[in-house]
Amino acid sequence: MTENRLATVLDRKVPFNDLSIQxxxxxxxxxxxxxxxxxxxxxxxxxxxxxxxxxxxxxxxxxxxxxxxxxxxxxxxxxxxxxxxxxxxxxxxxxxxxxxxxxxxxxxxxxxxxxxxxxxxxxxxxxxxxxxxxxxxxxxxxxxxxxxxxxxxxxxxxxxxxxxxxxxxxxxxxxxxxxxxxxxxxxxxxxxxxxxxxxxxxxxxxxxxxxxxxxxxxxxxxxxxxxxxxxxxxxxxxxxxxxxxxxxxxxxxxxRLAAWTASRRKLAERYRQKLLETPLVLPSVQYGEHVWHLFVVRTPERDRLRAALAERRIETGLHYPIALHKQPCLNHLPSAKLSFPSAEAWAAECLSLPLFTGMTEDQVDYVADAIRALC
Incomplete structure (x- = not known):
């Protein structure tokens, strides 16, 4: 989607979740x-x-x-x-x-x-x-x-x-x-x-x-x-x-859970296909069947991308921006003094995109198009 086309739909809003549908x-x-x-x-x-x-x-x-x-x-x-x-x-x-x-x-x-x-x-x-x-x-x-x-x-x-x-x-x-x-x-x-x-x-x-x-x-x-x-x-x-x-x-x-899960899987795959050519690190399915509670991408430009999506009324989440060993209340634990590079990288780069029961393919497309325009 071009910036001009994006400008015509800025009155739209994509929530991070919408429980009223359930x-x-x-x-x-x-x-x-x-x-x-x-x-x-x-x-x-x-x-x-x-x-x-x-x-x-x-x-x-x-x-x-x-x-x-x-x-x-x-x-x-x-x-x-x-x-x-x-x-x-x-x-x-x-x-x-x-x-x-x-x-x-x-x-x-x-x-x-x-x-x-x-x-x-x-x-x-x-x-x-x-x-x-x-x-x-x-x-x-x-x-x-x-x-x-x-x-x-x-x-x-x-x-x-x-x-x-x-x-x-x-x-x-x-x-x-x-x-x-x-x-x-x-x-x-x-x-x-x-x-x-x-x-x-x-x-x-x-x-x-x-x-x-x-x-x-x-x-x-x-x-x-x-x-x-x-x-x-x-x-x-x-x-x-x-x-x-x-x-x-x-x-x-x-x-209703099976149908809701099937819908999540379909929407997650749509995200994956539409974001393949972006610099984002997309979720990797390694084990078993994923139920996509969250669709979490990674980018060093996380904060900039999140702010730009918010300007387009696209809500996102952070799951989780502080690694557990960095939490102030846990600094007394012996292992909290160690370094965990992968966990720290996830915390610095993770960004959860909207994905919820009742979300439409059009909403996924709007989010993905906005990301492609911004990346």
């Missing part, structure tokens, strides 16, 4: 569910959460799916359920959202950063292996932006050193590796249903999945004040229950 598809059903929830006072856990747990366990092919109040809580309770605590080390990638390591810190353990792959931004397993010590108890592969980490290498590393594997699948609901859904491969899988996720709640919600009966029992107790039965508290627990309202919303959205 709401329009589920509004009638959810309003009926909400009436039932209020009539039954089924606000905390209850039948709507139980139905969602059953549905998503079947979808993911796991024995147990336990709804919680956020993806952060999922990671916290997963760490506790695997007995992770003071004196233990847990390997985490240096490029991710900070919630990846909150659960490790909440459990009293020490996150150990490792670098990420230059091509995917996911955990570099060779780098992770160099981090293993006698104190290492677990590894948290993050399926960043909706693509699997190298789970073959992760599982081989975990088996070799006797490590627990906690999958951070917060951005990867519906993504697969070797025909298995992410989250179902390690000891536990953790999901976020923050509203902007591919499967988003109407507020905060999360999920823990596992095929281990004992771990599932432990997680269910941990999320509900440590209760084994009402008013019998066998362990120190937490209030991490999923709301009935969130269970209802998620259950109505789940049957």
């Amino acid at each position: 709401w329009q598809q589920i509004a009638v059903d959810v309003r009926q569910d909400f009436e039932m929830i209020f009539e039954q006072s089924a606000f905390c856990l209850g039948p709507f959460v139980e139905r969602f747990e059953a549905d998503i366990a079947q979808y993911l092919g796991v024995r147990h799916a336990i709804g919680v109040n956020s993806g952060t809580s999922a990671l916290h309770l997963a760490a506790l359920a695997k007995g992770i605590g003071p004196g233990d080390e847990v390997i985490v990638p240096a490029h991710s959202f900070i919630a990846t390591l909150w659960g490790v810190l909440y459990a009293g353990a020490t996150p150990v950063f490792c670098d990420v792959e230059p091509t995917t931004g996911n955990l570099d397993v060779a780098a992770a292996e160099r981090c293993v010590t006698a104190a290492t108890k677990a590894i948290i592969p993050v399926h960043l932006y909706g693509q699997s980490a190298n789970m073959k290498a992760v599982m081989e590393l975990a088996q070799r050193f006797g490590l627990a594997v906690i999958e951070d699948a917060a951005q990867a609901i519906g993504a697969t590796w070797q025909q298995r859904y992410l989250g179902s491969i390690g000891d536990l899988g953790c999901f976020s249903f923050y509203p902007g996720k591919n499967l988003g709640a109407a507020g905060e919600a999360g999920l823990i999945v596992t095929n281990d009966d004992d771990v599932a029992k432990q997680v269910r107790s941990l999320r509900n004040h440590g209760q084994s039965e009402r008013y019998v508290h066998q362990i120190v627990g937490y209030n991490c229950r999923m709301d009935g309202l969130q269970g209802a919303v998620l259950r109505r959205k789940l049957p």
